[in-house]
Each structure stands twice: as C-alpha cells, then as structure tokens.
Amino acid sequence: MKSSYIRRFFYIFSEIGFFIIVCSFHGEGFSIIRINRDTMRFFNTAGPVNCQDHYCLPPLTRFDLPEILTLLSQKKYFVLHAPRQSGKTSCLLALREYLNNSGEYRSLYINVETAQAARDDVENGVRSIIVEINKRMDQSPVFTGLGVVTADLWDNxxxxxxxxxxxxxxxxxxxxxxxxxIDEIDALVGDTLISVLRQIRSGYDSRPVHFPSSIILCGVRDVRDYRIHSDKDKAIITGGSAFNIKAESLRLGNFTEEETGILLLEHTKETGQVFEEGALAAVWNLTRGQPWLVNALAYEVCFKIEEGRNRSNPISESLVIKAKERLIQRRETHLDQLVDKLQEERVRRVIEPILTGEMFEKNFRPDDISYLVDLGLIIQEQGGALAIANPIYQEIIPRELSYTAQSGMALKSVWYIGEDGRIRVNDLLLSFQQFFREHSESWTDIAQYKEAAPQLLLQAFLQRIINGGGQIIREYGLGRGRTDLFILWHLPDGTYQRFVIECKMVHGSREVTISKGLVQVTKYADRCGAEEVYLLIFDRDKNKSWDEKIFTETIEHQGRMVAVFGM
Structure with a gap:
C-alpha cells in the first residue's frame, strides 16, 4: 500500500512537471528527503504550444515565413488552413509576436469561435467579435492606451x-x-459568417491607412470551400463569392519524419530517456506526422504508461504500440471529433469506397474530397489516389463504424484458443460464416455504411476476439478491390501467430474473383511474413440463396495453402 500511495503522489506532481520528489520509508510512513524545483517540459496535447512548458518545434518554422512576409508587404489578404490541432493557433501567435517585435507592423490576433453560438443572429455574432477585439487590445502592449474603438457604436x-x-x-x-x-473563422455559421466576410471585403479598398493592411483568415478549411446557408438571402452563398479578395491559400502541413524525430529527441535531451530506433520509426509510421497524434502518442508513452515514466527505461516500439491502443480505446477528444465526422453524408460518400476498395459511387464530388483533405481524414497521393491519412485513423475508422455490431456480439475468445495458445483460425472463420449468414442482413439494414457492411462486420467479429491478446493491422484503399487484415496474436512463449485475411466482393464470376484474390492474398502474406492465409469472398447478389453463397475450400497457390470461405 505504501508504494501505491507514493506512486500516486509522485504521479500527481510529475504530471504537472513541478517537482522531483525523493522519499524515504520508515515505519508506517515516509519522509520527503528532497524537493527540487524542476522545469521539465512535456508533450502538448491541448491548446497552443508554449516552448517554455512544452517540447516544441519553433512555430515560425512550420510554414514558409518569407512567403508570408512577402504577402504582408504586398498588403494581401489570404487564408491559412489546416486540420484541427495541427498547430495553427501556435503559428498565428508566434507570427503576431514576430511582427510586433519587428517594429514595422502592428499585429492583432483574435479568436472568433465565441460567435459560433450566435449562428444566424448577426447582431450578437458581430458584437461577440468586437468584444474579443477589445479584450485582445487590452492584453497587448502594442495597443495600450489606444482607447476603445467601439465607443457609442451600438446605438447608431x-x-x-x-x-x-x-x-x-x-x-x-x-x-x-x-x-x-482572425482565428477559427470557419467556426462562424450562416449569416454571421457571410456578414463578417462581406464587411471585411467592403473595407479592402481603404487599406492600409483606413483598414487593415493585411488580414489572415485561419481555420480548418479554405474559404473557397465554404457553402453557407443564408436565411437572409434564402440561398447558398459560397465563400469564394463572399470573399473574392483572397490572394493565396496556404496550408499548414504535418510534421516531416525529420521534424517528428527532432520533437521526440527534445525529451531525450531533457531527461536522458532514449527512444529506440524502432520506437522513433513506429511513432512516424503510425501518425505520419499529424501534430496532435505525435504529441499524444509521445505523452502517453513517456508520461502515462508506468514503464515509460521510469526514465531509466528506453522507449521501445512495443511501448509505442501499447500507447496507440490506449489512445484509441480511450477515444480522446481529437479522435472522438474525427469519429463524429463519419456520420456526415459527404464524408460517407468518400470513406465508404476507400474502406471497401471498390469504386461504387458514379462520381466523386471534388468539394467532398477537398473537405476531407482539409479535415485531415484523407490524403491525395501522387497520381490522385485517395487514402486514409495515417494508420491510426485507418484503424479507428472501421473500429468505430463497427462498434454497434461489436457491442452486440457475445463472443468468448477462449473457445477459439488451443492448448498451445494459438487461435484456431479455421474454426473461427467457420463460426463467422454462420454468424454472417444469420445476422448480416439485419445489421446491414441499420448500418450507415451499407456497402462496407461485410468488411465492417468481419472486423467487429475479429476485434472482439483479438482485444487484449493481439492486434489487427488493416490495409485498404480506393481502387485496391479488397480489404487486407494482418493479425498478430501473442503466444505464451513470447512469439506471435501471424495470419492474413483478405476480403473481396464477387464481381462477375466467383471463379475469377477467387483467382484474383489468390494472387493478392499470397503476395500480401509474403510481405507480412504470415504463416496462415485466408480469403473471404462476399457475394451480394440478392437473387442467390445462402446455400449457393456458402462454401469452403482449400487451394494451393504458389506453394501456399489458402483457405477460402464464401458467404
């Protein structure tokens, strides 16, 4: 109990980074031998970065500062956008300080998010923004003594x-x-947003003497992608028409692999705790440099997991994987916001074909793709291919979409585990085959992502079995024509059982689908180093009976035995 209390006590103080406590036990209690003031920083996961408190990359290095200074010298109005929790506010605040310290400009930062609640109530929305302007002026020495610029305005x-x-x-x-x-500009809604954009536009010709020389609008999306419903005009107003004075649209990118490593090694410099090469690679591979994910993963592994909090232990790849799983299961706010977006129809139109690998929508809408790129959900690779932005998102999306099905499954993993600790995969998939026959139609009826229902139902089934004893690595993408699952199952001797499962939809004949699937799944198994290979064929033809769809067979392909399950 004593050690439990002191661990808890130490953790409270180490969380906020104020003290190092060294304790000595005696009898039924303990005494504090030494308390030292400590300035240890930590990885930031909430709000703007402060380089005195947080490990950080200098915010002004996150974008092309010479380009921005050129735009400012040309008195341009422009947009800076990036997904949520990418460091936009930190960069704006750093830019404000840089400009004010230069002596060439006066710069004022405002956050207009409080006006979101006003929605179409323009008077209260604009009033909220002006209150924010006065507050920020009061807080800035550059504007001290300049008076209240809003005196007596509301009366007339x-x-x-x-x-x-x-x-x-x-x-x-x-x-x-x-x-x-202006930060969080796209938090504004309806007529309030339209009015703000138009009032800024109407003063553009008076700059720089009688109107701001430059204005930077900052938000998640580019202003051109705004489609704003106006109650006043009874129409949809596009951002491009309401704000046609925009000169440029700059996007704040993710960390590069080098920048990710630099940030992590700030912790090593300060504490001496080493990140193993595999751990550095794992953080990059899992996050692809998404700033919040990098910081959250590093914070979890260095400040939350008990083994990682011991600075004498190196940070290993396995600890990073453990931290990733904890973040997903805890559904941190960032991840929860991402999941909430999946319910939007314009998000479904893009994500669902990516999940299945199938092109079943007649046309992608360009504004839908731009919207998802701006949200940070997807990336558009060279050649135009669409993919989920990083492996953590790639894992959490099907998990969350199959959560309802997962919750309704009363499955016990013990039934499928042999005496040697290995999963009896063949028996497991035979059980799923019967489960799919009994429940797929009813579950598909209530699923929002109906075309992806078979793949999601399989992943829900497997997740209930794998939880706590292994991990599922998912690979899918638009145009692949399949969904690949690589399962690592922990064995009692410390090794892994490795098997792959590929899901394909029947197109044309069953034989052609199986033939293509055999080539794909054996190639995938070779890449993963899997010992067992399984191919699942889903037939969505409603004119066929279940007896026609259900089959099992084992086929040898390129020296590998592939178990094929039809359903």
Missing part, C-alpha cells in the same frame, strides 16, 4: 456595417500597417 450603427467601422478605426489610430489575424 447597423450590425451589418459595425465591424467594418471598428476595423477602420483600429487601422487609423497609428501610422504602422495593421495586420489582423
């Missing part, structure tokens, strides 16, 4: 012009060009 000014007047006053009170940084 219409909400559709008052922001323009405020910005005009703000620009006119000093001879230095004003650079206004």
């Amino acid at each position: 000014t219409n909400a559709y012009s008052v922001l323009n007047i405020v910005l005009s006053r703000l620009a006119s009170i000093d001879n230095k060009p004003l650079v206004l940084l």
